[in-house]
Amino acid sequence: MGRPTLAVWKFASCDGCQLTLLDCEDELLALAGEIEISHFLEASSAAGEGPYDVSLVEGSITTPADLERIRHVRAVSRKLVTIGACATAGGVQALRNFADVEEFASVVYARPEYVDTLATSTPIAAHVRVDFELRGCPIDRRQLLEVLAAHLAGRPPDVPVHSVCFECKIRGNVCVMVAHGTSCLGPITQAGCGAICPAYARGCYGCFGPAPAWSGGRPNTRGLLPWLDMTGEEADRLLSTFNVADFREEAPPGGHSDDAPQ
Ligand code: SF4
Numbered sequence: 592m593g594r595p596t597l598a599v600w601k602f603a604s605c606d607g608c609q610l611t612l613l614d615c616e617d618e619l620l621a622l623a624g625e626i627e628i629s630h631f632l633e634a635s636s637a638a639g640e641g642p643y644d645v646s647l648v649e650g651s652i653t654t655p656a657d658l659e660r661i662r663h664v665r666a667v668s669r670k671l672v673t674i675g676a677c678a679t680a681g682g683v684q685a686l687r688n689f690a691d692v693e694e695f696a697s698v699v700y701a702r703p704e705y706v707d708t709l710a711t712s713t714p715i716a717a718h719v720r721v722d723f724e725l726r727g728c729p730i731d732r733r734q735l736l737e738v739l740a741a742h743l744a745g746r747p748p749d750v751p752v753h754s755v756c757f758e759c760k761i762r763g764n765v766c767v768m769v770a771h772g773t774s775c776l777g778p779i780t781q782a783g784c785g786a787i788c789p790a791y792a793r794g795c796y797g798c799f800g801p802a803p804a805w806s807g808g809r810p811n812t813r814g815l816l817p818w819l820d821m822t823g824e825e826a827d828r829l830l831s832t833f834n835v836a837d838f839r840e841e842a843p844p845g846g847h848s849d850d851a852p853q
């Protein structure tokens with residue numbers, strides 16, 4: 592029996608999550624020994640024919656052609672894993688979901704009539720069945736390896752669904768909110784990065800999206816916002832980045848008070 596086959600697919604995205612796979616420098620040879628990387632156009636133009644045992648899908652659905660292609664990817668994939676905020680939440684390009692995409696196109700493109708796009712940017716799970724969602728912008732290298740190793744071992748991936756705050760405690764970080772009054776989305780953000788930003792005295796800006804996303808629970812986003820040292824408008828902007836669609840589901844713009852708790 593041959594090695595399991597892996598395919599990597601790109602939709603609307605910046606390629607950063609695919610690069611995370613190439614960034615597994617120390618582990619890449621061992622991985623290639625266990626899995627046949629059969630279709631990965633970012634790394635090789637030689638594309639094997641499906642079906643594939645595992646497909647990693649980066650990017651969101653933003654065009655009519657994407658809609659057709661993701662159904663094909665699902666049909667040729669035994670397991671489909673979405674990687675990154677674009678694929679799991681629609682990405683920063685989901686800002687269009689709250690605006691007029693035709694107005695955006697007219698500002699950005701000299702000939703907007705050539706642009707064939709959808710009014711929204713949506714996650715892969717909105718269109719086809721997804722076996723696992725790996726969050727982050729970009730995804731974490733160790734979590735990606737864990738998902739692939741779990742597949743090889745036939746067990747569920749050990750990917751935490753708690754918040755970044757847990758990772759700060761594990762890492763021994765001083766809490767930037769308590770110690771310095773720095774606004775931080777760590778309490779409502781999915782773990783996985785190892786609390787990188789607070790480790791460098793910066794507030795988390797939520798690139799892993801709302802926690803605990805995979806388990807179906809919901810963070811208390813509205814409860815946190817009044818505690819941030821910022822106006823309501825600034826808080827709206829903080830939530831309007833890579834996971835804007837998911838965060839705005841939790842806290843619509845202007846849906847909180849500018850009055851900080853006493
Ligand atoms: S999730 Fe972030 S790093 Fe990954 S493809 Fe999207 S924009 Fe790039």
Ligand code: SF4
Nearest residue numbers: 784788795796797798
């Ligand atoms: S601390 Fe927050 S913003 Fe920084 S990398 Fe981690 S999840 Fe992303």
